[in-house]
Amino acid sequence: MIESKLKPEAAIYNETVLAGDGWIREIAAGQTFRIVDLEGNQAVDTLFYNARDTSERYSATDTIVAQRNIYLTTGTTLVSNLCRPMLTIVADTCGRHDTLGGACAVESNQVRYAIEKRHMHACRNSFLKAIADPEWDLTKRDIAANINFFMNVPVTPEGELTFADGISDPGKYVEMRAEMDVIAVISNCPQLNNPCNGYNPTPIQVLVWSAGS
């Protein structure tokens, strides 16, 4: 776990994303991007694309293979489907983030929980709403395997995947430096049926510092 030296007062962008909302923004190469779990135990589903060519995107499998570890933390390089570095995690006070659990969807809510959960708001819908403006040059088919910042998905020695209670606390954050111009897309997960949000979705804060900060 490594703390950042960057001060929020010096950020060029500082915004709160409310519980359940989506968010999208371009982050330039060299800029630093921080996500703060304001109230603790909030899953932050996140996707990244090369802002100059959106056919290049964050790849969970290539990132796992490159670092030979399934968890993301300080020192992890988030790599693309072309195995190029997109961002590097440079500070992290939570200590572990998931990239196996995927994003919730109305369909998975229905299969995992109950047919009457189908109407409930889910991350996949927030992603689709965030990318809806044609300026982003992204479509439904671009929504691939994502990162779940602050989400705790331990894998047992037998390889079983479990959605466990969170290990994040209020004010914990993860910070990364962009290695290329990227589009970041967030769904601040609205899930109410599993412990990824402590059954209580809460706001997050997103900050950006200029290159060389």
Ligand SMILES: [Zn+2]
């Ligand atoms: Zn979700």
